[in-house]
Amino acid sequence: MEEQKPEGQLRPGEKAIDLRTSADAELQFIGSIRTPWKNRADCPRQGSFDGPLCSIEVDETWQPALAGLEAEASLDVLYWLHQATRNLVLQMPRGRSEPAGTFSIRSPNRPNPIGVSTVRLERIIGNRLEVRGLDCLDGTPLIDIKPHRRPRFDDSR
Numbered sequence: 001m002e003e004q005k006p007e008g009q010l011r012p013g014e015k016a017i018d019l020r021t022s023a024d025a026e027l028q029f030i031g032s033i034r035t036p037w038k039n040r041a042d043c044p045r046q047g048s049f050d051g052p053l054c055s056i057e058v059d060e061t062w063q064p065a066l067a068g069l070e071a072e073a074s075l076d077v078l079y080w081l082h083q084a085t086r087n088l089v090l091q092m093p094r095g096r097s098e099p100a101g102t103f104s105i106r107s108p109n110r111p112n113p114i115g116v117s118t119v120r121l122e123r124i125i126g127n128r129l130e131v132r133g134l135d136c137l138d139g140t141p142l143i144d145i146k147p148h149r150r151p152r153f154d155d156s157r
């Protein structure tokens with residue numbers, strides 16, 4: 001599922017490394033995200049609060065963990081970008097002329113491909129959350145859900 005980009009498939013300016021083989025941490029997927037997008041190219045770059053309604057299907061064993069969440073207007077959703085390339089240190093995003101360091105951009109391609117979106121919570125029906133603001137493929141594994149909290153400082157940079 002997680003692709004490692006071989007040398008020959010790199011865009012000019014991109015740089016890949018050999019990945020370590022051992023894992024340091026284990027994640028538990030807690031559900032799955034349903035969106036209208038079947039291909040990466042069709043997904044928005046970032047979600048929008050007035051985007052299409054999407055569903056977050058939480059595994060039934062984790063349904064009790066949703067208690068109290070209905071009081072929240074916006075949530076941070078973390079998900080595993082399962083089709084990402086994981087060995088790029090420099091990337092050439094479309095439309096750019098210079099390569100960018102992986103940690104300086106929000107590309108899905110990163111060593112631990114965790115995506116984060118702040119979404120508007122419309123409603124919760126059983127173990128299903130209906131939200132707006134996602135940008136991921138249909139079937140993307142769900143890692144976590146948290147109430148959204150505003151940053152404590154405003155940086156005008």
Ligand code: SAM
Nearest residue numbers: 040043044045081082083084108115116136137
């Ligand atoms: N909002 C998240 C963030 O900032 O962490 C993800 C942003 S990333 C730029 C969104 C893009 O990742 C989409 O436009 C799509 O091209 C790609 N993508 C979406 N779902 C993916 C998946 N399951 N695996 C790999 N790439 C995915």
